[in-house]
Amino acid sequence: MTENPRVRRTQAERTASTKAALVDATIETIAEIGYHRASAGEICARAGVSKGGLFRHFDSRLALVVEAAEEVGRRNLAGFRALGDAPVGDMLALTRSQSRAQINAVWFELLVAARTDAELREQLAPVASRLYAAIDELAVVPSSGAGVAPALLQLMGTSLVHMFDGEAVLREVYPRPELEDARLKAATELINALVELRRDYPSVAVERLDKEK
Structure with a gap:
């Protein structure tokens, strides 16, 4: 299905949305199963983002965790x-x-x-x-x-x-x-x-x- 150009998000908006989803998923994962079990794969699955997508926006799992800590x-x-x-x-x-x-x-x-x-x-x-x-x-x-x-x-x-x-x-x-x-x-x-x-x-x-x- 072709995206309606009048509601198409900019690259910056898509990036912000993906990062927010990853941060929310990180917080949710740590809350439910703890820090050490909050793997990149588990976080990505909850966020609906591929691992490649995660590492396009964050240098490492630790960088994502720190951003989640900032949000917390x-x-x-x-x-x-x-x-x-x-x-x-x-x-x-x-x-x-x-x-x-x-x-x-x-x-x-x-x-x-x-x-x-x-x-x-x-x-x-x-x-x-x-x-x-x-x-x-x-x-x-x-x-x-x-x-x-x-x-x-x-x-x-x-x-x-x-x-x-x-x-x-x-x-x-x-x-x-x-x-x-x-x-x-x-x-x-x-x-x-x-x-x-x-x-x-x-x-x-x-x-x-x-x-x-």
Whole structure:
């Protein structure tokens, strides 16, 4: 069947579409069967793209994985930005949900794989740096934190994300819902108490964070 010339895509559009399909398939494959089983053949089959097509657009499987990691970071950030300026309790609950989202599980897979894969670790490091720098910036946006030192807000925000990330990994093997709920309640109460003080935290560590920025 001849393609209608009025709807025919440009080469750039076809390239972008193929790359997007490969990135989506990479994310889907890692989420479902893990990083090490996400072979080029499996990814291509899911994307509906030949291996030749993959290597026309990416120099290697690793290059595709890194591009997928970039996309995972963008989607993670979109999830965090969607939290908005909700009350602290709601924001923490939503942050925990974001940590448990399937897209974040892909990020966990890549981080764990990078621990023993030097090449992946080297390529993933700048992606992680950009992602967590952006999360740090988001931590100081909510107006509910007014009066608290920005460095402390960033420290709390990053620490909470790491805590919920660790919880999300562990609960796949050893879920402890009562402890998880108590942890969320305690974190909410602690942050509300800190914000209520509306003063800078007199910590040398936090002052050092401010000086390093």
